[in-house]
Amino acid sequence: MLSKLKSLQHLKSTLARNAMWMLIGQGFKLLIQALYFTIIARSLGAQNYGAFVGVVGLVGILLPFATMGSGFLLIKNVSRDKRQFRQNFGSALVTTILSAAFSFAVVVGSSHFLAPATIPMKLIMMVAGSDLFCTSLATVCGQAFVAFERMNWTASINVLLSALRLAAAVILAAVKSHPTALEWGEFYLGSTAIVALAALILVLAKLGAPALNFARRAVEIREGFYFSVTQSAQTIYNDIDKAMLARLSTLQATGIYGAAYRLIDVSFTPVAAVLAAAYPNLFRVGADGLPATLRYVRPLIMRALGYATLVAVALLAGAGMVPLFLGSEYRLTSEALRWLAVLPLLKAVHSFLADTLTGAGYQALRTAISAGVAVFNVSINMWIIPAYSWRGAAWSSIASDALLLSAFATTVFVLLRRSQHLADRTRVIEAGAEA
Numbered sequence: 001m002l003s004k005l006k007s008l009q010h011l012k013s014t015l016a017r018n019a020m021w022m023l024i025g026q027g028f029k030l031l032i033q034a035l036y037f038t039i040i041a042r043s044l045g046a047q048n049y050g051a052f053v054g055v056v057g058l059v060g061i062l063l064p065f066a067t068m069g070s071g072f073l074l075i076k077n078v079s080r081d082k083r084q085f086r087q088n089f090g091s092a093l094v095t096t097i098l099s100a101a102f103s104f105a106v107v108v109g110s111s112h113f114l115a116p117a118t119i120p121m122k123l124i125m126m127v128a129g130s131d132l133f134c135t136s137l138a139t140v141c142g143q144a145f146v147a148f149e150r151m152n153w154t155a156s157i158n159v160l161l162s163a164l165r166l167a168a169a170v171i172l173a174a175v176k177s178h179p180t181a182l183e184w185g186e187f188y189l190g191s192t193a194i195v196a197l198a199a200l201i202l203v204l205a206k207l208g209a210p211a212l213n214f215a216r217r218a219v220e221i222r223e224g225f226y227f228s229v230t231q232s233a234q235t236i237y238n239d240i241d242k243a244m245l246a247r248l249s250t251l252q253a254t255g256i257y258g259a260a261y262r263l264i265d266v267s268f269t270p271v272a273a274v275l276a277a278a279y280p281n282l283f284r285v286g287a288d289g290l291p292a293t294l295r296y297v298r299p300l301i302m303r304a305l306g307y308a309t310l311v312a313v314a315l316l317a318g319a320g321m322v323p324l325f326l327g328s329e330y331r332l333t334s335e336a337l338r339w340l341a342v343l344p345l346l347k348a349v350h351s352f353l354a355d356t357l358t359g360a361g362y363q364a365l366r367t368a369i370s371a372g373v374a375v376f377n378v379s380i381n382m383w384i385i386p387a388y389s390w391r392g393a394a395w396s397s398i399a400s401d402a403l404l405l406s407a408f409a410t411t412v413f414v415l416l417r418r419s420q421h422l423a424d425r426t427r428v429i430e431a432g433a434e435a
Helices: 002-066 070-080 082-114 121-147 151-175 181-206 218-248 251-267 269-286 290-326 333-340 343-359 363-434
Strands: none
Touching: 002 082, 002 121, 002 151, 002 181, 002 218, 002 251, 002 290, 070 082, 070 121, 070 218, 070 269, 082 121, 082 218, 121 151, 121 181, 121 269, 151 181, 151 269, 218 251, 218 363, 251 269, 251 290, 251 333, 251 343, 251 363, 269 290, 269 343, 290 333, 290 343, 290 363, 333 363, 343 363
């Protein structure tokens, strides 16, 4: 009993320390991203910004497959046994290089059918190269520090990524008064490549060199694929609407909606920091089953929900100020933001419930739910975007997040009841044996 109490106290103190580092990092990132977003949105204009976010949304579908879940496997394995770092980090690097190359080819090949003809192929290639190769490498490096619960370095990599993109945006805006999306793509690629190289050097200096190999058990390859499908599904129901808006509506509408959704993402940053800080602990707590995982995560959900409520109120009250910062072209972004203000509330709950399933060993089930909602999102967008443009995209986003919340909550409830039932049967059997 005493050992369990000490273990719980250690988890709480570790979570508090990691959450503090992630919150500090995310706080700086939040400020930097706000400046970066304002500069880019204003300088590009709604149409060019719409073209850029449309490409980012398209690339984002395959972005999780650029690592094939190897970063999450690294966290899972190394958080339980630090001696597995070199092998897991080496496998993650090799997997990322090979998978990113394949994903790049798929994006370029499919863009002829999925992206509007007004978006240059060179922009698609630069964004794909930046995100699939450079961002993926930086992400895996950040996950290496997560595995060791050294969140200060993970936060540093995240801040550096945002800071260099801000610097690139400032330089571009100073050089060109009205830059094109293609010109921003060049700066976007260059700044991300610098961060990827810096992140790799940081891991080598702080954690050690990798053992380069592709040795993976079949069960881990399958699990990594589940992680990738889950992340891709999240990208689909979060970002595919931007790519579909660019294709099925106008780049102007894509810019209006993309700006509103970007503000939602920024407002969710503190909750994302706590999710990241809690992630390694969820695997350790999850070894004791779903009830233990849910007990660990329940207070985190309540705090996140309280924060999200304040954010929703602030977004509703301050939406009218958006054109003052971004320009008159984004007048309708205020309306879009009011529609989307409910999303932080929905995400604050279903994100923790989803990670609860992952920590307790139900990643395949989480993947199935996420994939189902992604299919729902794409299907409804095919009808609602041509009919209602960005308003339709907003409504489908709300419906998708509400469906996620309902599905994850129902799944956790059913699994918990089943777990309790099995525990009751075990106690009855043990009592009968003793009698």
